[in-house]
Amino acid sequence: MDFVLKGHIVYNESPLKLHTSYGYLVCVDGVSRGFFDALPNEFSKLPVMDYGDRLILPGLVDLHVHAPQYSFQGIGFDLELLDWLETHTFPEEAKFDDSRYADVAYDFFVKDLVEGGTTRACIYATIHKESTLALMDKLEASGLVTMVGKVNMDRNSPDNLCEASAAESLLKTREWLETALEKYQHTYPIITPRFAPSCTDELMQGLGLLVQEYREKAVRKLAVQSHLSENPSEIEWVKALCPGTECYGDAYDRFGLFGKSVDGEPVPTVMAHCVYSADKEEDLLLANDVTIAHCPGSNLNLSSGIAPIRRFLKRGIKVALGSDVAGGTSTSMFRVMSDAIQVSKMYWRLINQEDAHLSVPEALYLATIGGGSFFGKVGSLAEGYEFDCIVVDDLAWRTPKPMNVIERLERIIYRADAAQVKAKFVRGVQVK
Ligand SMILES: [Zn+2]
Numbered sequence: 001m002d003f004v005l006k007g008h009i010v011y012n013e014s015p016l017k018l019h020t021s022y023g024y025l026v027c028v029d030g031v032s033r034g035f036f037d038a039l040p041n042e043f044s045k046l047p048v049m050d051y052g053d054r055l056i057l058p059g060l061v062d063l064h065v066h067a068p069q070y071s072f073q074g075i076g077f078d079l080e081l082l083d084w085l086e087t088h089t090f091p092e093e094a095k096f097d098d099s100r101y102a103d104v105a106y107d108f109f110v111k112d113l114v115e116g117g118t119t120r121a122c123i124y125a126t127i128h129k130e131s132t133l134a135l136m137d138k139l140e141a142s143g144l145v146t147m148v149g150k151v152n153m154d155r156n157s158p159d160n161l162c163e164a165s166a167a168e169s170l171l172k173t174r175e176w177l178e179t180a181l182e183k184y185q186h187t188y189p190i191i192t193p194r195f196a197p198s199c200t201d202e203l204m205q206g207l208g209l210l211v212q213e214y215r216e217k218a219v220r221k222l223a224v225q226s227h228l229s230e231n232p233s234e235i236e237w238v239k240a241l242c243p244g245t246e247c248y249g250d251a252y253d254r255f256g257l258f259g260k261s262v263d264g265e266p267v268p269t270v271m272a273h274c275v276y277s278a279d280k281e282e283d284l285l286l287a288n289d290v291t292i293a294h295c296p297g298s299n300l301n302l303s304s305g306i307a308p309i310r311r312f313l314k315r316g317i318k319v320a321l322g323s324d325v326a327g328g329t330s331t332s333m334f335r336v337m338s339d340a341i342q343v344s345k346m347y348w349r350l351i352n353q354e355d356a357h358l359s360v361p362e363a364l365y366l367a368t369i370g371g372g373s374f375f376g377k378v379g380s381l382a383e384g385y386e387f388d389c390i391v392v393d394d395l396a397w398r399t400p401k402p403m404n405v406i407e408r409l410e411r412i413i414y415r416a417d418a419a420q421v422k423a424k425f426v427r428g429v430q431v432k
Pocket of ligand 1: 064066227272324327
């Protein structure tokens, strides 16, 4: 359906520059036709949805979130990553072998995602093919555009969350891919080795070859997602497990799972965290055009550290944001934005005064164009972008003080979980 939204239009013209105006935003065939102070004649017959004094923002993109972990968000944060995985995460994820449990849990997750500001996401499921497809069914029905991974794990995992062999894991992955590529319009499979410690070389190699093989077959190129340099103990472990690698990223790169296939073709790749990516790894991230999913809340909760986002941005490395539920405690991308700004302030104050903290416009940029670019021409309200947007309602926050739109945006970001998303559109379809 073609239509027009009316309200305060806000989006990033650049990382530092916000556009704000009051007027009409036009959607034709799922794509923005731009915005106007007065509605041009050619669009005058389109229905207008008038959102009054509310803010219209680009849809928010969560480039790293674990759907099965939604059920225990906010638990276990006296532990660091590896102990947290063993104590809380793996036992919970093992339950997703049971389709009834998965059905209930994934319902809660998807409904929450639809309620909030997220329009697109890169999502981890579990190793289980059937429940991963059940999650994808729900996401497809929600109208959100997502990439979803059946997770691969064939070593260093508990018996009830470990695939029997690399061959078994690859076979299940192939079956899942075939079904998913055939079945869904806007729920895309993404190759998801959990992280280097839980995947044998044989499995990683097989996944790299699968990416190559499906390059021609797939409706779109298969992307890859995984974890990278999140925690010091994890990094030491990878060094011991993957002899001969020059850095953690190399453990993926040598199998064609780090931005480039083994035969040298681009592979869209997102790596979460990069708290401790040393120089060599930064060079590789840049050279292979890998996107970093910065997950500041999760990095705080699990005492992981602070990723040097300003340094990455200065070098031209691609950065997006991730809630990393359940390392993070909320699927709200406003919350992730304020976390990103806040940890960057502590990084600047305590670690490196050369690296200025992130500003409000930059945080919005990372949550919109930063993550949106992983999906194509996504993340802006300007003409030609896919029409993803949210209408945010802060009118109930009573104050006698007049505020301009940029002040209201800042307040929405910092008050995060209190922000009300009144309406949401993805590719021109209203999903809320
Ligand atoms: Zn994660």
